[in-house]
Amino acid sequence: MITSIILLNVTRTRINEIAEQLAEMREVSEVYSVTGQYDLVVIVRVEHNDDLAQLVTDRLVKIDGIEKTDTMLAFKAYSRHDLESMFSI
Template sequence: MVTSIILFNVERTKINEVAEQLAAMDEFSEVYSVSGNYDLVAIARVADNEALSQLVTAKIVQITPIQHTETMLAFQAFSRHDLEALFAIGS
């Protein structure tokens, strides 16, 4: 499983529309509208690097209001939620 964080710059009047399109894709577990240098942040979880490549270069590129993306690969998760779930097994 490959997890990535994808940052999006989107045409201002299309942010909600694009967020809904992204959220409807199976590859995205979460999509957030955010403040700062980007308009949207999405968490993608895919089987492998090839699937991530297809998502970025074939699927996302078809959403024309997206002006710019930046994709970051996650190496390791440090989440309190994940740790609590792990220790809850067998409780």
């Protein structure tokens, strides 16, 4: 499983609407509104790199109000939780 963290800058008046729209996507496990440089943090878990590429380059670009994204791939999880079983697709 591939985990990625996507940081988003969005139109300020649409933060809640966009967060809810993202949370409905199958690949999205969590969406956080945050303080600081970004407006939303999205945790994505997919089976293949192509799934992530399709999500970012085809589906996210079609959401009106997303101004900028910064996508990071997670290499290793350091957690007490068994994330693989919690988020198995």
